[in-house]
Amino acid sequence: MKNAYEICVVHGDGIGPEVCQATLRVLEAAFGEALPLRFSEYPAGAQHFLKTGDSFPRETFEACHSADAILHGAAGIPGINHPDGTEAGLDFTLTLRSKLDLYANVRPIKLHPGVRSPLRDAAPGAIDYVIVRENSEGLYAARGAGSLLRDEVAIDPLVQSRKGIERIVHFAFELARSRDGAPQGRRRRVTCCDKANVLRSYAFFRSVFDEVAAQYPDIEAEHVLIDAMTVHLINRPSHYDVIVTENMFGDIISDLGAATIGGMGMSPSAELGDGNGFFQASHGSAPDIAGKGIANPYGTILAAAMMLNWLGLRHADPRLIDAGKRIETSVTYALADKSVLSRDIGGTAGSLEITEVICAGLRERV
Structure with a gap:
């Protein structure tokens, strides 16, 4: 103090x-x-x-x-x-x-009383989750380090390290322990949002997530692919408590989530x-x-x-x-x-x- x-x-x-x-x-x-x-x-x-x-x-x-x-x-x-x-x-x-x-980029998505959501059935308290965006790696780590070859080909690498994934996933689970759970059912839950079915970098993110999740038996763990997540955040936002994801995906879905609670200004x-x-x-x-x-x-x-x-x-x-x-x-x-x-x-x-x-x-x- x-x-x-x-x-x-x-x-x-x-x-x-x-x-x-x-x-x-x-x-x-x-x-x-x-x-x-x-x-x-x-x-x-x-x-x-x-x-x-x-x-x-x-x-x-x-x-x-x-x-x-x-x-x-x-x-x-x-x-x-x-x-x-x-x-x-x-x-x-x-x-x-x-x-x-x-x-750790922490973005709460919470619908406040008095604010009308574009989702017709959403009431205050029905949307209350946190997106934990890995903030130092992922695709955005390539800023200034990519290549533009002969004005014909542009390359930006996507970087995921074990250290980076482990610490952001630990952060997400510790945050879930401090919360009251998802609005629907009050289950403490961490959702891994990735594209593990297509890219090795995201499959690696998911495998490390699973290793860390095993250390938190008191917290429910699940996986959702990024494309499905954009649907779920509209159709069933009350299911979510803490979502952890790669840098660029976190940037995108946090804007989507903000739109459901009145916009980026909230x-x-x-x-x-x-x-x-x-x-x-x-x-x-x-x-x-x-x-x-x-x-x-x-x-x-x-x-x-x-x-x-x-x-x-x-x-x-x-x-x-x-x-x-x-x-x-x-x-x-x-x-x-x-x-x-x-x-x-x-x-x-x-x-x-x-x-x-x-x-x-x-x-x-x-």
Whole structure:
């Protein structure tokens, strides 16, 4: 337990500064005058690349490396690219994942009261699972390492290591032990999502999954092929508790899952390693609505609640765990009791109104 925790804040691009500022206000309201967090702001992203030619300054990386946690708004602006065509703004997140070994990308998919799902039969509580995405290997490990031969053939290798698979699968099973199980039947369950019937790399992922699963007899284990998973997440989302999968598959199905709970604006994300934690919403920078005051801050605010819980468990600090729970409660209050919905989830509320209602709820609960 510390007197104060250093939080490195990187606002990023597009709506990033708006959702970050909203989240900082919520964090301050959660603690009142007893705020145990120190915020330091640093630049990175596509806009910084346009100004300086550097998308991720060394100073920002050092601040992220030494901070107790990293809070981020959003990254990237389409069209602002490196000569090889890759987005300059994505350097920040992708570099952190590799250099800080943030191997576990944790994406909760939860339908909150007051939010209508596109799935007609889905009610609050019926969708509540977590996608655990291996974050350091898989196909995305090939970024910058693939080959383009004579402008005719492009190759990107898919990398899976025993160490990488074992640690992400252990992470998934430990997470399942901490949860209450799937909404349907309350069975604690870890689902391995792969393409083992076609590719050796995924067959290897599945075989290592099975080895680790044998060490958790208290948790149900199962396999689902990626193509079938895209169907199941629509037809029977209540079956799922924790899903563990390769990097690219996790990226894809977490967006699909987010669509079933109101969209990317409702989807927080934590990227965790053994020493560092990086927290943001799962959405992009949405430059088309930047500066209009209509961005949905709920995802970033929920990511901050995840940050507090992670820090609280890591440092045995009940103040942080309690504040994280109160933020989640205040989000529910804003959505369900006050019907404060942003435009992307069927409402008219702007960022400021949402922030004020959540802060008011927190001040009542300090």
